[in-house]
Amino acid sequence: MIMRIVTSVLFYAAIGLAQAPPETAKQAPAKQAPRKPPSFSLLRPDAAPLPLSHYRGKVVALTFISEVCSHCQALTLQLSPLAREFEPRGVQFLECAINDGAAEGLKEFTMKFQPAFPVGWAAREAMLSYLSLAPMDLNATFVPRMVFLDRLGAIRDNFEPGSEFYRNPPANIRAELEKLLKR
DSSP: OHHHHHHHHHHHHHHHHHHSOOGGGOOOOOOOOOBOOOOOEEEETTEEEEEGGGGTTSEEEEEEEOTTOHHHHHHHHHHHHHHHHHGGGTEEEEEEEOSTTHHHHHHHHHHHHOOSSOEEEOOHHHHHHHTTOOTTSTTTTOSOEEEEEOTTSOEEEEEOTTSGGGGSHHHHHHHHHHHHHTO
């Protein structure tokens, strides 16, 4: 019986190895071209939903957060001065909480951190659809996640949580905005 099991394991392992592509065939994934995303709105306490299309003609820095995430809270504090600096140049900063309970916790979050820009929430599924992410993607719902839109509303960059981008957010955000403002 043990011999039969060992033989089966070796047989299936050999088949699996035969079907695996050779290492030289692997290529780096192509960078995704800018694309026009589907419509998306931030829901807000005591206010009408805020559609991103409202900001067409402006560069948009949209950050997906959890209002209880310490990294997101720290980033919010860094975004406010940048929002005040870049608003006169046609840049709109926004934050969207996607965590469970965001609708209830958002008032406290905005009172505590006083962001200099609109903050709302959306269902996690709405964010995944907007960014064309699969729920099974390892980092799909991790936060913070910054997305930059050009003046036509096309997504130009999407920075995943934990990427090098977050090692120096103010400098990297400035660089990203300057690049988009020159287009």
